[in-house]
Amino acid sequence: xxxxxxxxxxxxxxxxxxxxxxxxxxxxxxxxxxxxxxxxxxxxxxxxxxxxxxxxxxxxxxxxxxxxxxxxxxxxxxxxxxxxxxxxxxxxxxxxxxxxxxxxxxxxxxxxxxxxxxxxxxxxxxxxxxxxxxxxxxxxxxxxxxxxxxxxxxxxxxxxxxxxxxxxxxxxxxxxxxxxxxxxxxxxxxxxxxxxxxxxxxxxxxxxxxxxxxxxxxxxxxxxxxxxxxxxxxxxxxxxxxxxxxxxxxxxxxxxxxxxxxxxxxxxxxxxxxxxxxxxxxxxxxxxxxxxxxxxxxxxxxxxxxxxxxxxxxxxxxxxxxxxxxxxxxxxxxxxxxxxxxxxxxxxxxxxxxxxxxxxxxxxxxxxxxxxxxxxxxxxxxxxxxxxxxxxxxxxxxxxxxxxx
Amino acid sequence: xxxxxxxxxxxxxxxxxxxxxxxxxxxxxxxxxxxxxxxxxxxxxxxxxxxxxxxxxxxxxxxxxxxxxxxxxxxxxxxxxxxxxxxxxxxxxxxxxxxxxxxxxxxxxxxxxxxxxxxxxxx
Numbered sequence: 198x199x200x201x202x203x204x205x206x207x208x209x210x211x212x213x214x215x216x217x218x219x220x221x222x223x224x225x226x227x228x229x230x231x232x233x234x235x236x237x238x239x240x241x242x243x244x245x246x247x248x249x250x251x252x253x254x255x256x257x258x259x260x261x262x263x264x265x266x267x268x269x270x271x272x273x274x275x276x277x278x279x280x281x282x283x284x285x286x287x288x289x290x291x292x293x294x295x296x297x298x299x300x301x302x303x304x305x306x307x308x309x310x311x312x313x314x315x316x317x318x319x320x321x322x323x324x325x326x327x328x329x330x331x332x333x334x335x336x337x338x339x340x341x342x343x344x345x346x347x348x349x350x351x352x353x354x355x356x357x358x359x360x361x362x363x364x365x366x367x368x369x370x371x372x373x374x375x376x377x378x379x380x381x382x383x384x385x386x387x388x389x390x391x392x393x394x395x396x397x398x399x400x401x402x403x404x405x406x407x408x409x410x411x412x413x414x415x416x417x418x419x420x421x422x423x424x425x426x427x428x429x430x431x432x433x434x435x436x437x438x439x440x441x442x443x444x445x446x447x448x449x450x451x452x453x454x455x456x457x458x459x460x461x462x463x464x465x466x467x468x469x470x471x472x473x474x475x476x477x478x479x480x481x482x483x484x485x486x487x488x489x490x491x492x493x494x495x496x497x498x499x500x501x502x503x504x505x506x507x508x509x510x511x512x513x514x515x516x517x518x519x520x521x522x523x524x525x526x527x528x529x530x531x532x533x534x535x536x537x538x539x540x541x542x543x544x545x546x547x548x549x550x551x552x553x554x555x556x557x558x559x560x561x562x563x564x565x566x567x568x569x570x571x572x573x574x575x576x577x578x579x580x581x582x583x584x585x586x587x588x589x590x591x592x593x594x595x596x597x598x599x600x601x602x
Numbered sequence: 603x604x605x606x607x608x609x610x611x612x613x614x615x616x617x618x619x620x621x622x623x624x625x626x627x628x629x630x631x632x633x634x635x636x637x638x639x640x641x642x643x644x645x646x647x648x649x650x651x652x653x654x655x656x657x658x659x660x661x662x663x664x665x666x667x668x669x670x671x672x673x674x675x676x677x678x679x680x681x682x683x684x685x686x687x688x689x690x691x692x693x694x695x696x697x698x699x700x701x702x703x704x705x706x707x708x709x710x711x712x713x714x715x716x717x718x719x720x721x722x723x724x725x
Contacts, residue, residue, distance in 0.1 A: 198610050198625055198657065200633075200664035259660040260635040455634075455661055524638050526658050549637040549660050556638070578640070578656065 230276050231376050231433040235440060239451050247350035249277040252453040259455035263551040266422055266460055267592075270382035271452035272443050275421075279353030280373040280430060283360070284343045288368075290333060293342040296368045297331065300360065302479060302498045304489025305344070311335035313402040313419055316487050317479055318348070318356055323503025324475040325482060326359060327352040328467060332404045332417060345404075345415070346370075347377070347428075349469045363499070376436035381426030381460075383595060384448040389416070389427055392442070396427070401596040410442040411435075421457065423464025423594045462557055463550045465518060465589030471529060472516060472545045472559060480507035481561065483516040483589075514542060515567045518589040519558040525577050526556040527584070532576040533562050541566045541573065550591055557591045558584070605693075606669070606709055607718035609725075613693055614669040616709060621670055621701045625657065628722040630692035633659040636685040641677040641699060648672065648701075650708050655698050657688065670708045672701035 227250045230236070236243065241252030252274070254262060265271055285292045294305040303316030312333055318326040332345040348356045360370050380388060390397040392409045396416060399405060404417040412435035420426040431439055443449050458468070467473050473482050478500070485508065492498060496505055521527055526549050533542035547558030558575075566573060569588050574581040605615045611629035615622045630636070638658040648654050648668035655666040677699050681687045688696040703709075713721060 198612060198629060198664045198666045200662050253661075254634065258634050260637075263660075459660060525640065526638055526663070528663060549658070551660070 230274055231436055232274050232276065232440060235437055236274065236451070241451070241453060244454070246454055247277055249350065251277060252451070254453040254455045255451050257450060259453070259459065260551045262450065262452045262456035263459050265450050266382045266424060266452055266456060267552050268383065269448040269450070270380055270384040270388050270426070270446070271422075271456070272440065272449050273379040273381065273452050273457055274376070274440070275379050275428070276376040276436070277350035278377055279346070279348040279350065279356065280375055280377060281346045281348070281357065282343050282371050282373060283346060283368055284340065284371070285368050288342040290342045293344050293368060296364050297344060298492070298498060300363050300499045301331070302488045302492050302501070302504060303331065304491060305331060308333045311404050313404055313417055317484065318359065319499040320475060321499050323478045323500030325473045325477050325479060326475060327356050328469055328473065329356070330419065335405050338406050351470055374433065376431050376433055378429045378431065378436065378440060378443070379420055379426060380429065380443060380449070381420045381422040381424045383425060385424070385426040386597065388443060388446050388449055391446075398600055399597075401425075401598060410439055412439050414439070418597060421464075421466055422460040423466070423590055423592055425595050425597045459548060459550060462546050462548060462559065463552055463591045464594060465559065465591065467516075468546055478507055478512060479504055481512045481515055511564055514561045514563050516545070516559060516561055517567050518587040518591065519544065519547070519560055519573065519575070519584050520587045520591070521556040521558065521575060521582055521584040523582050524555060525582055527558045527575040527577055527582070531558070533560060534574045534576050534581060535566070536574055536581070538581070544575065553591050559589065562586070605715065606712035607715065608667070608669045608712055609721055610667050611722070612666060612669040614709070614712065616703070619703050619706065620675070621672065621703050622697050623669055623699050623701060624697040625666060625688065625692055626718070626722065627692050630689050630696070633657065633661065633664065635660045636688040639681045639685050639688065639698070641682060642674050644674050644677060646674050647704070648674070650705070666698060668701070669712065670701065670703055671705045672703045674699050675702050676700040
C-alpha cells in the first residue's frame with residue numbers, strides 16, 4: 198500500500214499521489230521546539246511541519262485526541278507560531294494602531310485594552326498574506342501602545358519582512374522567542390481556574406497578564422478548535438514546568454497536529470496556505486467578519502481597492518463548507534463538479550470529522566453554485582460523489598460568552 | 603495454509619487457489635484510525651502491483667496494491683460498513699478481499715513472516 202513513511206514515492210518508484218498528509222514537508226534543517234523532549238517523553242510521533250519537528254499525534258491517536266478535546270481539555274504546543282510585538286517609541290495605542298491598519302483591514306484603533314482581534318495581513322493587490330491575532334496589551338502592563346501579533350509558523354519570516362518593509366522606520370517589530378501553549382476544550386476553564394481563579398470569567402477574545410504555577414504568562418481566551426479555551430504565552434524556561442503542571446490534571450491530555458487539523462476543520466477555521474493563499478481575497482475567503490465596519494467605509498489598507506470592489510460586486514468564487522453525502526473523505530485538491538462533470542471549484546481542506554462522525558470539507562466554488570443546501574459532486578478517484586454546500590462550522594462552537602445568568 | 607507479505611505492507615493468506623488479502627498490523631498502526639475503505643467489485647481482475655483498494659485513515663488516503671495477480675471473488679463488507687474493523691484485527695476480521703490466484707508462482711517472490719518483520723522494523 199502507498200503512503201507508509203514520509204517519502205512521496207513508493208518502493209516501485211511510483212508517485213504515491215494520494216498519500217498526501219498536511220505534515221509532509223521537506224525534511225531538512227528542522228528546528229526543535231523548546232518542549233521537544235517533553236513531546237518525545239509523552240510518546241509523540243514527530244513529523245516535519247512548517248520547518249519544525251512537531252508532534253502529529255501521541256499514543257492516544259488522532260481520533261481519540263480530537264474527541265478528548267471536545268469533551269475535556271487538550272494541551273497543544275503551538276510554539277512554532279510567530280509571536281512579535283509592534284511598538285512606536287513613546288507612541289500611543291492610536292499611533293501603533295494607525296500604522297498596523299495600513300496593512301490589516303480589521304478595526305484595531307478601537308480595540309480595547311486586553312482585547313484580541315482576528316485579522317488578515319494584506320498585500321497591495323488585495324491578496325491575503327496571512328491571518329493573525331492582534332492583542333492590545335492589558336492596561337496594567339503599561340507599554341500603552343504595544344500590539345502583540347501572533348502569526349502562522351509557515352509565514353512568519355515573510356510576515357516579519359513584509360511588516361518591516363511597510364512600517365519600518367515608523368514602528369519597531371520585535372520578535373519574541375517564547376513558547377505558546379493552547380489549552381482547549383470545555384474543561385479548559387476549570388483547569389486554568391485552579392491556577393488563576395479570575396481566568397474563568399475572562400471574555401472570549403480577551404487577554405490578561407498573570408501567573409500560572411509561578412510562571413509569568415500572557416493568557417488569551419481564544420483558540421483554533423471551536424471550543425472554549427486559552428492560549429498561554431510563556432517564557433521558554435518556564436514552559437516545561439507549566440506544561441507538566443497542566444498535563445498532571447486528570448482532564449488534560451497532550452494533543453498533536455493531526456487532531457488540531459480535524460478540530461479546526463470541523464470549526465470551519467481556515468488553515469493558511471491551504472484555505473487561503475496570496476491569491477485569495479478576504480471576500481472570497483468568506484472572512485468579511487474580519488473587516489471592521491469603519492474600515493469598509495474608509496478603506497485605507499493595502500488591497501482596499503479590490504476588497505471594497507468585491508464587497509460591492511461579489512467575487513468569482515467563495516469559500517464554503519462541503520459535506521460529502523457518502524462516507525468517502527474528500528481530501529485537499531479534490532475537484533468540485535456539477536453532475537455533468539463541469540468543474541466549479543476545489544476542496545482546500547478535507548478529511549474525516551470525528552465529532553461529526555463522517556467526512557467534512559471546505560473549499561472554493563463559483564459564486565453561482567455557492568448557495569447553502571445546493572448539491573455538488575466531488576471527483577474522488579475518478580468517480581463523482583454527491584455532496585452538499587453547507588454553512589460553516591460543522592459543529593456548534595462553544596466559545597465563552599460571559600457568566601451564565 | 604501459508605501467509606506471505608509484501609514490502610508495501612499487504613499480507614496474503616493462501617488456501618488452495620484462493621488468497622485472502624489485507625494490510626498488515628504494522629500498516630494499520632502506522633495509518634491510525636481507519637475511517638473509510640473502498641473495495642474492488644467482485645469479478646474484477648488485477649495484476650500484481652495494481653491499485654486494488656483504498657484505505658483512508660484520519661490522516662491520509664492510501665492505495666492498497668494487489669499482492670498477487672487474480673480475480674476478486676469476495677470483498678469484506680464488514681470493513682466497508684465499520685472501517686474500524688481494520689484496526690481491530692488487520693490480519694483477521696479486517697481482511698480486504700479474497701482472490702482466485704492466476705499466477706501462484708508470484709507467491710515465491712513475497713516475504714515470509716520473519717523477513718517481513720525485519721522489513722517492517724526498518725521501514
